[in-house]
Amino acid sequence: MTQDESRTKVYRLKGLKQRGNPYLWIGLFMTGTAVLMALVGFFWTPCSTTAMSAAERFCAPSPGHPFGTDNFGRDILSRVMKGAGSTIFISSLVVFFSGGLGIVIGALTGYFGGLLDEIVMRFTDAVNGFPSILLALVMISILGSGKKNLILSLGIVFTPSFVRIVRSEFIRLRDADYISRARLMGVGRLRILFVHILPNIFSTFWVSVMIGFNNGILAESGMSYLGIGVRPPDASLGEMLSDAQGYLLRAPWYALAPGLTIVWIVLGFSLLGEGIRQSSGEASDGR
Amino acid sequence: MEDRVGMFPKNENPMIQIQNLSVCFGGTEAVKNVDLEIARGEILGVVGESGSGKSVTALTVMGLLSESGRITSGRVIFDKDVLIESGERLNRALYRRYQGQRMSMVFQEPMTSLNPTRRVGAQVEEMLMLHTELPRQQWREKVLESFVSVGLRDVEQLYNCYPHQLSGGMRQRVMIAMAVILHPDLIVADEPTTALDVTVQNQIIALLREINQKEHNAMLFITHDLNLARRLCHRIAVMKDGRVVETQSAKDIFENPREEYTRSLIQAVPTRVRCKARPGESATGTGSAVSGEIRRPVLEVHDLNVYYQEGTNSLFGRRKRRRVVSGADFVLYPGEVMGLVGESGCGKSSLSKAILGMNRNVEGEIRHFSTRPQMIFQDPYSSLNPSRTVGWLLQEPLRAAGRLDKSRQMSEADMRAAACDMLRRVGLDESCMNRKPSQLSGGQRQRISIGQALITRPGFVIADEPVSALDVTLQAQIMELMQRLQEELGVAYLFISHDINVVYRMSDRIMVMKDGEIVEQGDTEELFAHPREAYTKLLLQEDLE
Numbered sequence: 164m165t166q167d168e169s170r171t172k173v174y175r176l177k178g179l180k181q182r183g184n185p186y187l188w189i190g191l192f193m194t195g196t197a198v199l200m201a202l203v204g205f206f207w208t209p210c211s212t213t214a215m216s217a218a219e220r221f222c223a224p225s226p227g228h229p230f231g232t233d234n235f236g237r238d239i240l241s242r243v244m245k246g247a248g249s250t251i252f253i254s255s256l257v258v259f260f261s262g263g264l265g266i267v268i269g270a271l272t273g274y275f276g277g278l279l280d281e282i283v284m285r286f287t288d289a290v291n292g293f294p295s296i297l298l299a300l301v302m303i304s305i306l307g308s309g310k311k312n313l314i315l316s317l318g319i320v321f322t323p324s325f326v327r328i329v330r331s332e333f334i335r336l337r338d339a340d341y342i343s344r345a346r347l348m349g350v351g352r353l354r355i356l357f358v359h360i361l362p363n364i365f366s367t368f369w370v371s372v373m374i375g376f377n378n379g380i381l382a383e384s385g386m387s388y389l390g391i392g393v394r395p396p397d398a399s400l401g402e403m404l405s406d407a408q409g410y411l412l413r414a415p416w417y418a419l420a421p422g423l424t425i426v427w428i429v430l431g432f433s434l435l436g437e438g439i440r441q442s443s444g445e446a447s448d449g450r
Numbered sequence: 451m452e453d454r455v456g457m458f459p460k461n462e463n464p465m466i467q468i469q470n471l472s473v474c475f476g477g478t479e480a481v482k483n484v485d486l487e488i489a490r491g492e493i494l495g496v497v498g499e500s501g502s503g504k505s506v507t508a509l510t511v512m513g514l515l516s517e518s519g520r521i522t523s524g525r526v527i528f529d530k531d532v533l534i535e536s537g538e539r540l541n542r543a544l545y546r547r548y549q550g551q552r553m554s555m556v557f558q559e560p561m562t563s564l565n566p567t568r569r570v571g572a573q574v575e576e577m578l579m580l581h582t583e584l585p586r587q588q589w590r591e592k593v594l595e596s597f598v599s600v601g602l603r604d605v606e607q608l609y610n611c612y613p614h615q616l617s618g619g620m621r622q623r624v625m626i627a628m629a630v631i632l633h634p635d636l637i638v639a640d641e642p643t644t645a646l647d648v649t650v651q652n653q654i655i656a657l658l659r660e661i662n663q664k665e666h667n668a669m670l671f672i673t674h675d676l677n678l679a680r681r682l683c684h685r686i687a688v689m690k691d692g693r694v695v696e697t698q699s700a701k702d703i704f705e706n707p708r709e710e711y712t713r714s715l716i717q718a719v720p721t722r723v724r725c726k727a728r729p730g731e732s733a734t735g736t737g738s739a740v741s742g743e744i745r746r747p748v749l750e751v752h753d754l755n756v757y758y759q760e761g762t763n764s765l766f767g768r769r770k771r772r773r774v775v776s777g778a779d780f781v782l783y784p785g786e787v788m789g790l791v792g793e794s795g796c797g798k799s800s801l802s803k804a805i806l807g808m809n810r811n812v813e814g815e816i817r818h819f820s821t822r823p824q825m826i827f828q829d830p831y832s833s834l835n836p837s838r839t840v841g842w843l844l845q846e847p848l849r850a851a852g853r854l855d856k857s858r859q860m861s862e863a864d865m866r867a868a869a870c871d872m873l874r875r876v877g878l879d880e881s882c883m884n885r886k887p888s889q890l891s892g893g894q895r896q897r898i899s900i901g902q903a904l905i906t907r908p909g910f911v912i913a914d915e916p917v918s919a920l921d922v923t924l925q926a927q928i929m930e931l932m933q934r935l936q937e938e939l940g941v942a943y944l945f946i947s948h949d950i951n952v953v954y955r956m957s958d959r960i961m962v963m964k965d966g967e968i969v970e971q972g973d974t975e976e977l978f979a980h981p982r983e984a985y986t987k988l989l990l991q992e993d994l995e
Contacts, residue, residue, distance in 0.1 A: 362837035
């Protein structure tokens with residue numbers, strides 16, 4: 164029975180391969196363009212992001228200003244490029260920080276279990292009990308606002324979700340036959356953790372990194388929107404949205420540009436995550 | 451068996467006919483032009499290795515083929531009614547009338563084929579509710595009757611039990627009760643005994659035979675075990691790669707198999723016939739040569755008790771200590787194979803884990819005279835790290851050994867050479883080095899597994915059911931490989947199996963285990979010829995023809 168089931172599964176996956184992996188390709192395209200735009204924005208923008216011009220306030224999109232201009236007459240395209248850059252940058256650091264911490268804590272608690280596990284898990288339960296933005300707000304109000312503190316507080320708030328995922332994978336794998344064998348061979352504990360088990364959780368982990376990255380982008384935008392992240396005159400997508408809401412009827416393009424950029428990035432990374440999950444599922448499902 | 455009917459008259463109207471049936475999954479044909487028919491009162495065995503299409507055939511007959519499967523040719527005729535015709539949509543309404551009432555199925559896994567949240571009595575009653583007009587008051591009586599008919603005891607109590615409260619054998623009996631309660635004309639049994647222990651297996655076989663004689667119905671018995679088919683079936687069809695290669699009466703197929711493949715299947719079945727080049731002989735040969743010296747054991751176990759901690763999930767819960775192995779006492783000498791046989795749950799695996807230090811909750815004495823004994827596991831799919839290449843996997847034990855003991859450190863090139871050498875020894879070629887386990891078959895994986903266990907040249911290796919998850923032909927190959935490597939490397943095995951024939955073939959000495967105790971141990975020949983314990987006799991006799 165199981166044999167036949169697994170057969171049909173293989174066929175289904177083969178079918179997928181023939182069709183290619185659309186999630187992966189569309190996701191790559193969307194994230195690729197967003198990241199490229201942000202990267203270029205670090206070094207060059209069509210206009211200055213801070214140059215104001217009273218004459219060019221609220222210009223509708225035109226060849227000179229493809230996304231139009233804002234209430235100070237600044238070029239929105241340039242500001243979106245810069246803003247996407249800082250949003251992606253902050254979100255990457257947040258994921259890097261919380262993902263790294265999540266791997267270490269999750270691996271240790273999942274593999275060894277015991278009292279440490281119990282304590283850490285109750286702590287993550289407590290953290291998960293609050294909305295993440297609220298928690299980050301509290302931390303910012305303690306640490307003070309600014310980019311660095313934003314990254315730190317979002318990083319800490321996002322860590323529990325990574326811990327949970329990594330931990331459950333380690334629990335699943337710690338009693339696998341091949342890990343028992345590694346122990347019998349005399350492989351050291353740290354090597355078992357990070358050389359034997361860790362590569363096996365990457366497919367799951369990457370998906371959660373993509374989700375975490377998206378949450379990071381949304382959280383950063385949200386906090387900048389509330390005025391406690393990136394401060395003007397620096398651009399950030401959330402901060403632009405916050406400015407734009409006052410002129411929603413007068414200059415709808417002002418809100419549209421950063422809003423759609425957020426949607427574009429988040430959708431891209433979601434698709435990329437799904438694509439990675441499918442392709443790695445295909446690779447490891449040789450059974 | 452005496453009661454087995456040799457041949458069935460051909461002219462009798464067949465209960466079910468499968469004509470030229472082909473089933474396709476995606477682009478691949480799983481069943482190719484299969485022709486089978488079963489007469490009333492006949493048991494037809496369909497034998498084949500996994501992937502040969504036998505289960506797909508059964509599911510198709512029952513109308514349970516999954517959505518991804520497509521019937522590309524042929525038809526199924528049940529008592530003159532055409533149930534399935536290729537090109538036509540499955541008539542579900544028609545099928546619902548037949549399923550359960552006139553044809554029923556017994557599945558392999560009694561654990562999962564019963565609903566764990568409902569009492570077994572209610573589950574069997576459902577058959578009556580769906581298919582009969584019987585008044586509600588009589589259901590219970592009828593169910594109890596059927597329980598009795600399949601040899602269950604304390605039926606009143608059983609009626610209110612949940613599946614998890616029953617043993618595997620009892621669950622399978624409940625499944626069979628469910629299958630026979632409406633006295634169907636066809637019973638399809640898909641590996642009904644594979645998940646069960648040998649002694650229970652035999653009871654179920656006897657029960658199926660009894661039902662067949664009493665009810666005079668047709669039975670399609672699917673198994674990978676040729677011996678089992680021989681004991682139960684009147685006729686046997688051998689399947690390979692979706693085709694029926696040969697159909698003959700059970701007696702004829704063993705006496706003069708027509709096809710090469712059938713012959714190889716029969717030869718692969720572990721029997722009590724010793725192969726000529728058995729290393730056992732050579733081991734006893736060397737044994738007598740060195741009998742002047744004192745043989746130093748590689749493993750001594752004295753009065754070992756192994757415990758398991760129960761209820762460790764909760765933080766404050768009281769922990770119960772359960773004894774799973776008691777008073778184990780034996781020695782293992784270099785280059786010998788010690789067989790350990792017993793039913794599942796008797797403590798075989800617990801004993802081996804204790805020996806290897808994976809369970810430290812023990813009392814007694816374990817003495818190793820070997821560096822880092824290794825273990826070969828049953829499931830070749832879970833015993834190799836899927837994210838690493840074969841080369842890496844084979845070298846990892848060497849790296850680990852080098853890190854623990856500086857004197858055993860090897861250069862990269864030496865390790866690679868050792869891995870290549872081992873790969874050749876286990877019968878694979880160097881092209882496998884860069885492959886990942888997912889690119890290998892089950893048999894190949896088990897070979898790598900064995901290579902990985904032996905590459906550091908441990909004094910002894912524990913093999914926990916190393917061939918149980920494999921097909922018969924593969925089983926024979928792996929056993930041969932293990933014997934050859936043992937001769938080449940002089941390693942000792944503690945060979946664990948539930949299959950007494952497999953143990954017989956491999957071992958110099960045998961221990962029989964029951965309920966955590968080693969009830970008997972002795973020389974293989976001696977033990978088989980003159981078993982002392984009643985349980986050993988039972989085990990031996992159960993498996994004899």
